[in-house]
Amino acid sequence: MSGLTTSLPRAAWLVLARDMRLAFRRWEQVTHPVVFFLMIASLFPLALSPEPSQLRNIAACVVWVGALLSSLLALESLYRADQDDGTLEQLTLSGQPLAVLLFAKTLAHWLLSGIPLVVAAPFVAISMGATGEAFGVLMTSVALGTGVLSFIGSVGAALTLGSRRGSVLLSLLVLPLALPVLIFGARATDLAMRGEPAAGPLWLLAALLILTVTLAPWASAAAVRISLE
């Protein structure tokens, strides 16, 4: 045994870089959730009406429900492949703190699933009749919110790893926990679209992000250990 020759920051960086590289080689993993997001957004005008005044009222709701659902879809890919090929086991046995490695994995997942949604959100908002001045708040709130969703979701994904039915169960676990994000994110976006100050809900989202980033990796690590037993 050579002991730990890799420092912790470097190990975390390697995990992050590996996940990014893998995702860029399998590009559809990144694009599918965004396509799903755009499709969900296009359902609302079809189901409601093409009337711009009605659509403008529900623009924030459409963006946020779409972002929530497509980030749920993306969660499937967080640990599944790594569990199948044994990478997750190796990470657990590596001697590095598992929570930090999972933090790196979840950060990679957020960069790959959250950031595309941040880019796509203004297009959806435009199609729903929103105007340009709200885009700053919209993109900030989606960035913060998808971060929280990735970290909460990583706990859920880790918990469902060892179970028989994956994806529906994952949604059942994660959706109730994700509702505060939906409430604050949609409220911030809605306020900004009405031209009112949206700092309050944005700060609350940021606080939620700090809380989940601090606590969720430990819960994920415990859950991964249980799933691999």
Added chain:
Amino acid sequence: MATWTWFHKLSSPPHFYRIAGKMIPWYAIPAALLIVAGIYGGLVTAPADYQQGEAFRIIYVHAPAAWLSLMCYMTMAIAAAVGLIWRIKLAHALAAASAPIGASFALLCLVTGSLWGRPMWGTWWEWDGRLTSQLILFFLYLGYMALRSAYDDLTRADRASAVLAIVGVVNVPIIHFSVYWWNSLHQGSTVIRKGGPAMPPSMLIPLLMCFAGFTLLYAALACVRVRAEVLHRERNASWLKELGQG
């Protein structure tokens, strides 16, 4: 050390099985008396509310159910944490037994809230803050039970659902306050507030009896369910065979 020996003794399944069996009537009989007396007091002797008329009387079921649905979740999470940290199987059994009870009380609270909403708000369902957070609590219970049933192996089901219960209990206040902030048409709390409760004693005493009765009912139900869990988990243990023969 003496304080811990009873704890260890209690956490042994045969001992607990015996104790819980003896405790059931001690919880169930006072629970029945208190609930009957409280409901009678609430439905018959308490005066009608000057604003809500007779419709307010559903509070005698609604409020204790709401309290218990929260208390069950707390019990479940604490038991799950104890089970996860000290690897006490009985604590996991208590968590597993509490979930369906809590879910039933949450559902009871939702149904009575909806019935209460019909005369008060004119609709069966109003997206009001407290009712909505109760709905989300119900969803949290469903998620917990779904995760539990997704594992074949009992030990893994115990430990995975314990992590979920702990994550959930951290989230419950956040969810509650975010929903509360999102919207509230609900009347303020009438039992606990500054300067004493806002109810006259003729209304309050039956309500407190219902609270106590429902809590004891939970204790009795939990004893029955944990005993069933113990039987299921220890079905191959020798002490059960001896119990069956003896």
